[in-house]
Amino acid sequence: MSNNIKILLAEDEPSLGQIIKESLEIRNFEVILCVNGEEAYKKYESENPNLLVLDVMMPIKDGFTLAKEIRQENTNIPILFLTAKSQIKDVVEGFEIGGNDYLKKPFSMEELIVRINALLKRQKNKDTPFNIGNYLFDLQKQTLELNSNVEKLTHREAQLLWHLHKKRNQTLDRSFILKKLWGDDDFFNARSMDVFISKLRKKLKDDESIQIINVRGFGYKMIC
Amino acid sequence: MSNNIKILLAEDEPSLGQIIKESLEIRNFEVILCVNGEEAYKKYESENPNLLVLDVMMPIKDGFTLAKEIRQENTNIPILFLTAKSQIKDVVEGFEIGGNDYLKKPFSMEELIVRINALLKRQKNKDTPFNIGNYLFDLQKQTLELNSNVEKLTHREAQLLWHLHKKRNQTLDRSFILKKLWGDDDFFNARSMDVFISKLRKKLKDDESIQIINVRGFGYKMIC
DNA sequence: ACCTAGCGTTAACAAGTGTTAACGAGTGTT
DNA sequence: AACACTCGTTAACACTTGTTAACGCTAGGT
Numbered sequence: 001m002s003n004n005i006k007i008l009l010a011e012d013e014p015s016l017g018q019i020i021k022e023s024l025e026i027r028n029f030e031v032i033l034c035v036n037g038e039e040a041y042k043k044y045e046s047e048n049p050n051l052l053v054l055d056v057m058m059p060i061k062d063g064f065t066l067a068k069e070i071r072q073e074n075t076n077i078p079i080l081f082l083t084a085k086s087q088i089k090d091v092v093e094g095f096e097i098g099g100n101d102y103l104k105k106p107f108s109m110e111e112l113i114v115r116i117n118a119l120l121k122r123q124k125n126k127d128t129p130f131n132i133g134n135y136l137f138d139l140q141k142q143t144l145e146l147n148s149n150v151e152k153l154t155h156r157e158a159q160l161l162w163h164l165h166k167k168r169n170q171t172l173d174r175s176f177i178l179k180k181l182w183g184d185d186d187f188f189n190a191r192s193m194d195v196f197i198s199k200l201r202k203k204l205k206d207d208e209s210i211q212i213i214n215v216r217g218f219g220y221k222m223i224c
Numbered sequence: 225m226s227n228n229i230k231i232l233l234a235e236d237e238p239s240l241g242q243i244i245k246e247s248l249e250i251r252n253f254e255v256i257l258c259v260n261g262e263e264a265y266k267k268y269e270s271e272n273p274n275l276l277v278l279d280v281m282m283p284i285k286d287g288f289t290l291a292k293e294i295r296q297e298n299t300n301i302p303i304l305f306l307t308a309k310s311q312i313k314d315v316v317e318g319f320e321i322g323g324n325d326y327l328k329k330p331f332s333m334e335e336l337i338v339r340i341n342a343l344l345k346r347q348k349n350k351d352t353p354f355n356i357g358n359y360l361f362d363l364q365k366q367t368l369e370l371n372s373n374v375e376k377l378t379h380r381e382a383q384l385l386w387h388l389h390k391k392r393n394q395t396l397d398r399s400f401i402l403k404k405l406w407g408d409d410d411f412f413n414a415r416s417m418d419v420f421i422s423k424l425r426k427k428l429k430d431d432e433s434i435q436i437i438n439v440r441g442f443g444y445k446m447i448c
Numbered sequence: 449a450c451c452t453a454g455c456g457t458t459a460a461c462a463a464g465t466g467t468t469a470a471c472g473a474g475t476g477t478t
Numbered sequence: 479a480a481c482a483c484t485c486g487t488t489a490a491c492a493c494t495t496g497t498t499a500a501c502g503c504t505a506g507g508t
Contacts, residue, residue: 046349076394140447155439
């Protein structure tokens with residue numbers, strides 16, 4: 001029985017493609033095998049897969065080109081590259097395009113499975129609500145829930161809170177967060193961010209175990 | 225016996241046109257062969273075909289011009305271009321006009337069949353109703369059904385909802401959708417789109433798991 | 449030709465969101 | 479203590495988006 005996770009596999013070497021496909025199917029993944037980038041793009045469109053495993057070197061359309069196209073319309077889907085070339089340059093290019101991980105050939109099936117599971121888990125983590133203190137925080141829905149009292153957050157508030165929580169109990173650098181969320185670290189954005197910190201503190205005040213502490217000159221630290 | 229699928233073929237070179245026509249008829253497609261764009265337009269109007277195969281270079285009216293005209297009144301029908309010119313420029317132009325695929329001459333009949341079937345399958349996928357939350361959404365019929373309660377959507381509503389769903393759980397860029405559905409990103413179209421978002425929210429309000437969230441300055445995100 | 453219903457656009461106002469300003473409080477330095 | 483600087487907080491503001499209704503166009507019916 002399928003675990004409901006659909007993997008799009010693009011690999012031009014038939015025997016390798018088949019081996020990977022079967023190995024994954026044994027683990028209850030649903031696998032769509034394509035032999036080139038163009039076919040893979042069409043299947044991506046029609047099948048709506050959860051994860052992409054792309055060989056970099058393929059005829060007609062290579063994995064990088066394909067990934068670039070898909071990233072334009074889907075910034076979310078995890079992409080794992082398979083690369084025969086072991087040069088660092090390629091790996092860097094892959095990450096720049098928006099690949100989430102890569103695997104050098106030859107690789108063991110176990111390695112592949114581990115990485116796929118890691119990517120899926122990361123994906124799931126992003127989508128699944130989690131607790132911050134006694135609050136339940138849902139990034140997707142942009143909500144904070146406490147005692148079945150649901151408070152809506154704005155997009156900025158939610159993003160900021162997510163980053164604070166990701167680095168909870170560590171100092172989150174002002175400049176880092178400004179560049180990440182505001183795009184630029186300047187005076188006004190910095191003040192704007194302070195306002196948002198203030199708003200978050202207010203919205204989180206019903207659980208005293210959560211605190212957003214200022215580290216003068218460096219940033220903020222959320223303890224929880 | 226026909227499989228009930230009607231293909232409009234526009235190809236000015238008589239012998240090639242005839243060969244393609246017969247090859248397709250062997251595969252049980254119904255084929256209407258035209259020798260120029262003007263004739264093809266008339267046949268398109270009267271015959272209501274399921275798919276267009278258009279030669280780009282034709283006398284009187286070329287394939288691109290024809291496709292542009294037809295796209296204005298039908299954004300749905302799959303269009304496959306046959307092009308003798310192999311320049312990328314043409315292919316790009318073709319896709320911008322709204323072509324769904326292209327085939328460089330010379331091509332094998334097998335290639336053509338594969339592409340036609342792929343387009344038809346994709347079309348079929350588009351035509352098949354699917355679930356959005358607990359609703360059943362039918363793009364073709366422009367309906368939303370919940371608990372056997374059928375709500376009609378207008379064309380714009382249906383198109384917008386389809387795009388939101390296609391990129392569900394991702395932010396759909398305002399500008400992208402405006403260009404795609406309204407043709408241009410200007411103030412009034414943007415306001416019009418906001419109105420439609422409002423209408424969709426109202427029509428989707430009976431399933432709370434579906435939400436259309438605004439991402440200020442960027443667009444909308446449908447979560448479901 | 450006229451009427452009508454349906455649809456998409458435009459207008460108008462309400463609500464929401466992020467930025468900026470202003471002022472006060474806190475912190476470390478001299 | 480005086481000072482410079484950073485941060486906290488509130489409110490005003492500008493801008494974006496939400497919502498409703500009026501409007502005009504078009505296709506189909508009479």
